[in-house]
Amino acid sequence: MQSVIELHGVVALLGRFPALAGVDLTVNRGEIVLLQGPNGAGKTSVLRVCAGLLPIERGTGHVLGIDLSTQREAIRSRVGLLGHTNGLYLDLTVSQNISFWASTVGANQAEVEAAMSLMRVDGRLATVKASQLSAGQRRRTALASLIVRRAEVWLLDEPHAGLDSAGRDELDSLLRTAVASGATVVLSSHESERASALASRSVVIDGGRAQ
C-alpha cells in the first residue's frame, strides 16, 4: 500500500457547479506534491475532497486505503487540512486556540509548547487574541494547531501565503521533517519557485482536472 491518495475521474460539486470535472491523481507515501494552476482551477477542491470534506459526486477516491465515497468520515481524523481559512477562534488567544485543538486529540502541554515555539507564536504572542494577529501570525498559529494534531496526510492550501521569508523557511523545514517521519504532503502554492524546490513532484490542476 504505497499510494496514499488515489483519485480516479473525481467530480465534486460546489452547489451545482462542478469544481472538479474528473480529476485523476495518485500520491505515494512520503511525497511532497505541489498542486499548481490558476485561481479557481480546482486546487482547493482537490484538497477538500482528500480531507473527506467535499463529497464525491462521480468517480472513485481512496485516501490511506479508505473509500471516500462510503467512509468519508473515517478519513478525517487521519488527515490535517489547512484551508484558505485558518480555522481559528478569533476571540481566543493563540495558546487557547492551539490548546483546544490539542485537547481534542489528547496532545499534552509539552507538545503544545513545542509546536508554538516551532511556529514562533510563543512568548508575547501566546496571549494575544487571534483577531488581533496579522495574517502571517494567524497562518503560523493555524500551522501550530495542525502540528499538534499529528496527521498522516497534510493537505495545505496556500500555506506560504502571508508568511515572511523566515516563516517560509521554517514551514519548508517543518514539512521536510514531517515527511521524513512518514507523513505525506499535498500543497498548493503560488510561490512556484520556492514550492518546486520543496516538492518532489508537481501537478497542474486546470479546468477542474489534473492536466
Next chain:
Amino acid sequence: MQLDKTSPSGTGTPATRTLGVLVIASLIALSLFGLVFSAEDVVQGSTVRIMYVHVPSIWVAYMAFAFTAISSAVYLTAKNRSLGWDRFAGASAEIGVLFVAISLVTGSLWGRLTWGTYWVWDARLTSTAFLFITYIGYLAVRRLGGTHRQRARRSGVLALLAVLEIPLVHFSVRVWRSLHQEASVADKGTDVELDGLMLFSLFFGLVAFTLLFVWLVIHRQRTLWLEDAYADKGLDAAIVARREEAGV
C-alpha cells in the same frame, strides 16, 4: 422500484391516466353527494356540507406527512440511498402543506358560521397550526440548495425530527388547554348527527381525496424527478464547460 436509473419522459403513464380519470369521476360524484344528495343538518343547515371537504383534507394531510416520514426513513436507512424516496418525501410534504391549509381555511370558515368565530384556542386547531408551520420550515430546508444528496439527507433527518415534535406539541397543547377550560367548542360544534347518506358521503370523500392524493404525489414526484434530471443534465454540460476552462 426503478427510481434512479432513468428519468421519465413525462409524468403520465396509462396507469396514472386511468387513476386521473377515476379521481375526476369520484370528485364529481363527491360534489353531487355533498351538495345535492345528502341532507341538511338539523342544527347547522347547509353549513354542514363543508365537512365533506374539511375532513378529507385533514385526512390527506396526515396521510401525506406520515408518508413523508416513512419515505425519509426508507431513504436514510436503505443501502442504495435511492433519491426517489427523497422526492416522494418532498412531494408528499408539499401536498400535505396544501391540504392542511385547505383544512385550516375551511375549518375556520365553518367555525365562523357555526360558532361565530374564525378561531378558537382549541388543542386540535392549535396543534394543526403548528403542523402547518413545521412543514413550511421543512419545505424551506428542502430549497436550501446544494447537491441532491445534501438536500435529501438534511430534509430526511428533519422529517424524522418532525415525527417526534408533533406528538410532543400536540400532547403539551392538549394538557395546556384541558387545564383552562372544559371540552372545547370545537368538539361540541362538530357533534353533528349523521344519517346514513351523510356518513356515506363523508367516507366517499375520504376515498376520493385519498385517490387524489395518490395521483398528486405520483405526478409531483415525477416532476421533481424531471427537475433533478434536468439539473443533472446541466451537470454533464457543466463538466464539459469546466474542462474547457483549462489553459484559457
Next chain:
Amino acid sequence: MSTHSVSRITVSLAVARKDLAIEWNSKILVNQVAPFSAIVMVLFAFALDNEGILQRVAPGLVWLATLFSMLVVIQRTFAVESADGALDALRVAGIDPSAIFFGKAIALMVQLFALELLLVATAVVLYGVEMSALGFLEVLVTLATATIGLGFVGTIYGGLASAVRGRETLLPLLLLPVVAPVLIGATRATEAAFESGGAKVSEGWPWISLLLMFAVIFGVVGSVAFGPLIDE
C-alpha cells in the same frame, strides 16, 4: 500517528470549555444579549401597561424573553464556528459530531441559564413578582430542566441553519414551533412557582416532568441527528 484516543466526554467538555472561553474573552452575552433581554422585559411593561396584568403574565414574559434571547445566543454560538472556518476544521479533525453536539449544547445551556436567572430577577424587580422559598426552588428546577431541553434543541436547529451560510434567518422558523412544549411547560411551572393567578406551587411539578421528557428526547435524538445535519 494519531495514537492517543480521546474519549467523547473529554472532547465534549473541551468544546464546551472552548465556547465558554470565547464568551469569557468577548463578553457578548454580558455586554449585548443580557441588556437586550432586559430591554425586552421593559418593553413588555410598556405594551401591557398595567401592574396587575404584568404580575399575572410575568411567567410567560420571562419565557418569551428567554426564547428571543436564545435565538441571538444560538446564532452567536455558530457564528464563531463559521467566522474562520473552524467548523470545517472540527470536522476534518475527525471529531465525533455527537461530541461537538454535546459540547456546544452544554455551553449554550450555561449561557441560557445565566440569562434566565437575570430575567427572573428582572421580573421580581420590575413586575413585583413574589415567591415563597419552595417557589424559588421550583423556579430553579424549572430553569434547569427547561434549559437542558432548549440547549439540545437549539443546538440541533442552530447547526442545521448554520450549515448553509447566509441562511441563518431560517433558525426562528425551524426552532420556535419545536420549543412550543417548553414554552407551555416552563410557563405553567413558573406560574405555579410565582403563584400568579391563584396557582399553587404544587401544581408546577407535573410540568417539570414534561420539560424533563423533552430534554431527554432531544438529547438522545440530537446526538444522532447532529452529524448528518451539519455535514456537507
